[in-house]
Amino acid sequence: MKRCDWAKSELDKKYHDTEWGKPLHGDQAIFELLILETMQAGLSWSTVLTKRENFRQALDGFDYQKIALYNEEKKSELLTNAGLIRNKLKIHSIIKNAQAFLRVQEEFTSFDDYLWSFVDGKPIVNQFEKREEVPTETELSQKLAKDLKKRGFSFVGPVTCYAFIQASGLVNDHLLDCDFY
Template identity: 65%
Template sequence: MERCAWAKSDLDKQYHDQEWGKPHHEDAALFELLILETMQAGLSWSTILAKRENYRAALEGFDPVKIQYYDQTKIEELLLNPGLVRNKLKMYSIPKNAAAFLAVQKEYGSFDAYLWSFVGYQTIVNFYEEGEKTPIKTALSEKIAKDMKKKGFSFIGPVTCYAFLQAAGLINDHESACRFK
């Protein structure tokens, strides 16, 4: 097997091979993944990957400093954008999460320092066989999601948080036979 079984489309394969499970330490990349994961909740990751460039354009390159000030008028504009997931609750979480992200940066020096402290600054590597079910949440994702909510983040429960941890490379869940693990 060349890669994990879930990576079927060309877009999925590119994301899988170049990003997923690889440690991300740049705050800008972590913020982008956080926003994309909150948009993905309840949808396929392929759907979000296909809309990623639309999000980059609509959200000014995922700039949390600008996004934190998005008001109802801006949110309504985003909700009319057919290139985005037009879910009102998810859309309203974007500026709230930008503000919380910036507050965490200020408190910890970087979002990276905050997030990676939960795993002792080391990627957790799991070894799942092909077809074996990876968890959708863990005690770690429950702990981080709870802390993030306490810090003002929204639309980030334990399942979304686990997917975020995988995307950001804090957890490496590549299947054991995957050459990208």
């Protein structure tokens, strides 16, 4: 099977084959991916994937309604959990982003509707032959990052937002020779 060349480990391959680049819908799934992408900043995606289940357990199944209500005690608990990425700013951003996520839902009915409005509901399909051609950010990711920050989100710069829109299928960046293109 031919995959994008970044999928090297078994965990990466499974993620590539079953999730990455597939159009993602549903606020719960989108929130989980958004949080994981914000945790990646400065780290490898493989690191985040290996901790995904730990995050799921520690964050009440990525329940953004519960997370939005986390207090200092819960934040301290997360910061001492060895199974997580224990960066104080990133842990704080999980709570802040859950609160902002709820505000977007109030305004747009769903975060799904808000997010997919950036591509008029249809994935952008790129045609890259080599990984070197794939950008790390685009005008779209800059626009999304700016809007998310305006709405109170953190750890959502243009590079993080591009990884997020790739992973959630708003942008299909599977390479042309990938079986999943």
